[in-house]
Amino acid sequence: MHGFAPSQRLSLGRKILQINWGLVLLITATAAVGIAMLYSAANGSWNPWATRQIARYGVGLVILITIALVDIRFWYRYAYLIYGILLVMLIAVEVVGSVGMGAQRWINLGVIKLQPSELMKVGIALALARYFHGVSAEDVRRIPYLLAPILMIGAPSALVLKQPDLGTALFLIMTGGAVFFVAGVRLWKFGLVFAAAGAAVPIAWSMLRPYQQKRIFTFLDPETDPLGAGYHILQSKIALGSGGLFGKGFMQGSQSHLNFLPEKQTDFIFTMLAEEFGMVGGLVLLGLYMLIMVYGFAISLRSRTHFGRLLAMGITSMLFLYVFINIAMVMGLIPVVGVPLPLISYGGTAMLTLMIGMGFLICTYIHRDVTISRHGGGDG
Numbered sequence: 001m002h003g004f005a006p007s008q009r010l011s012l013g014r015k016i017l018q019i020n021w022g023l024v025l026l027i028t029a030t031a032a033v034g035i036a037m038l039y040s041a042a043n044g045s046w047n048p049w050a051t052r053q054i055a056r057y058g059v060g061l062v063i064l065i066t067i068a069l070v071d072i073r074f075w076y077r078y079a080y081l082i083y084g085i086l087l088v089m090l091i092a093v094e095v096v097g098s099v100g101m102g103a104q105r106w107i108n109l110g111v112i113k114l115q116p117s118e119l120m121k122v123g124i125a126l127a128l129a130r131y132f133h134g135v136s137a138e139d140v141r142r143i144p145y146l147l148a149p150i151l152m153i154g155a156p157s158a159l160v161l162k163q164p165d166l167g168t169a170l171f172l173i174m175t176g177g178a179v180f181f182v183a184g185v186r187l188w189k190f191g192l193v194f195a196a197a198g199a200a201v202p203i204a205w206s207m208l209r210p211y212q213q214k215r216i217f218t219f220l221d222p223e224t225d226p227l228g229a230g231y232h233i234l235q236s237k238i239a240l241g242s243g244g245l246f247g248k249g250f251m252q253g254s255q256s257h258l259n260f261l262p263e264k265q266t267d268f269i270f271t272m273l274a275e276e277f278g279m280v281g282g283l284v285l286l287g288l289y290m291l292i293m294v295y296g297f298a299i300s301l302r303s304r305t306h307f308g309r310l311l312a313m314g315i316t317s318m319l320f321l322y323v324f325i326n327i328a329m330v331m332g333l334i335p336v337v338g339v340p341l342p343l344i345s346y347g348g349t350a351m352l353t354l355m356i357g358m359g360f361l362i363c364t365y366i367h368r369d370v371t372i373s374r375h376g377g378g379d380g
Contacts, residue, residue, distance in 0.1 A: 010366070015069050018366045023295045024064075027343065027358055030288045031057045034344035037273050040251045041265045041346075049265050049346045056348055060355030067359030072367035075360065076307050079130035083152070086123040089116035090159040105163045115349040117160045117168045122357050124176050125314030127152050132183040133307035134374045140184045149180070164209060167337025171321055178317035179310055182300075215335045235260050236268055236330045239275040247278030265346040267338055271330045285344070289323050299365045305372045308364040315357040322354075 010018070035057070038049040067075075075082075093107060093116060106113040131149050132140065139145045153176035161169040177190070239255035248254070253275035255261045264272045274282045296316030303309045322342040328334045340350040 010071075012069065015366050019065065019068060020295065020299075020362050020365045023292065023358070023362060023365075024061075026288060026292050026295070027064075027355075028057075028061075030285070030292070030343045033273070033285055033288070034269070034341075036250075037269055037276075037344060038265055038346055040253075040276065041256065041269070041272060043257060044251055052348075053346060053351070056351045057343075057355075060351050063352070064355045064359040064362065067356060068362035068366055070363065072305070072308060072363050072370055073372055075126065075311075075363065076130060076133070076372055079126045083123045083127035086116055086120045087156055087159075089114075090120060090156055092116075093163065094159070105165055112348055117156070117163070117165060117172075118349040118353045119356070120156045120160070120172060121168075121175055121318050121353060122315070122360065124153060124156065124172055125179060125311060125318060125357075126360070128176060128179040128183070129307050129310035129314060132179070132310055133305070133372065135183075136374075137184055141186060143189075146180075146185065146189070149176070152176070165338075167325070167339050170337070171325070171339065174321055175314060175318050178321075179314045182310055182313045215337075232262050232268070232336060233330075233332050235262065236271045237332055239268075239271045240331065243275040243278045243281075245278045246280055247274070247276045250276055252276060266340060267326070267336070267345065268330050269345050270327055270341050273344075286323075286327075289319070289342075293320060296361055299361055299368070303364050303368050305370065307372055308368065308370075312361055312364045315361045318357055319354070 031053075035050050035053050038053050039046060042049055089107060093105060096107070105115050105117060107116060128149055131152070135145055153173055157169045157172045160172060181190070235255060239253065239261050242248070242255060243253070251257065253261075253272055255275055256264045256272040261268055261271060261275075270282070270285070273285060277284075293316055296312055296319065300309045300312035300316065303312060319342060322339060325334065325337065325339040326341040326345075329336055329339065340347050342354045343351065
């Protein structure tokens with residue numbers, strides 16, 4: 001790439017050596033926990049979930065390493081294009097999307113059913129990192145300069161909300177908000193947004209579909225409908241409590257293996273883990289997530305480019321939100337919104353999204369000393 005300093009060019013061999021293999025090992029260990037739980041969920045069978053999850057992780061690992069080895073300036077240049085493609089895919093969902101579980105969220109590509117709203121979580125972090133890289137610290141404090149990135153978050157969030165998928169729409173907004181915060185947007189502006197959101201609650205409530213309103217009522221008092229809307233969360237709490245300190249043992253969970261626990265291979269897989277391995281098992285998994293996040297924060301702080309810092313922090317925030325929302329949901333701390341547990345829950349697009357995100361994180365680490373000017377070229 002002409003125009004870049006020789007010191008900024010890295011050979012492929014050197015890039016492979018620079019891969020943060022400690023982080024890759026942590027990601028693999030976390031995915032291995034997920035595969036073990038899917039094996040347990042199928043009552044000691046590799047089919048139908050565990051074998052597919054292994055294959056998806058293998059493909060994801062190849063994608064992760066490929067993304068990590070590509071020059072970070074390439075991702076900088078094409079960040080808006082990637083975001084635009086994902087936005088077009090979200091629009092395409094409205095036209096030719098596949099319907100599943102009462103929602104139109106997927107595009108059927110034959111080999112895989114892709115959920116563009118999941119991939120947009122990475123797309124938003126990428127596009128916002130590109131935008132704020134080119135904006136000075138003084139301009140970030142000016143509201144006119146925040147209108148474009150607000151639109152970047154608002155457009156896909158509105159499309160996702162229409163599918164309908166309230167949980168993912170809020171997830172996109174929170175991921176974008178994390179990048180805004182790291183970029184230096186003042187706290188009082190977040191306060192204005194929260195105040196406006198509070199004022200809009202009655203309007204938002206009237207726009208919610210009946211099943212979404214029922215979820216909120218169920219969250220407030222799940223015992224009002226213990227065999228209906230409150231069934232999921234009540235069974236989840238029973239399973240969590242019955243695990244105790246050390247759990248009942250691998251494949252010995254009564255709630256999950258007697259099929260009292262619904263969606264045990266997807267949304268409620270943490271509950272099954274806690275029933276079988278207890279609080280200790282749950283804390284071990286949280287420890288793995290915490291270590292990955294620590295790596296993410298360290299990579300963000302180490303990057304010389306503002307783009308790299310924002311991208312790494314956006315991806316780390318995305319991982320945190322996945323973990324926090326899923327675990328808070330199964331514990332009954334927030335309404336059930338259908339957010340998977342990263343690298344653990346069964347699901348193709350969710351796995352792909354996490355592996356792509358981790359690829360960008362490791363790419364930032366490999367190219368931590370590369371510099372990008374505000375106009376997109378290498379300094380030097």
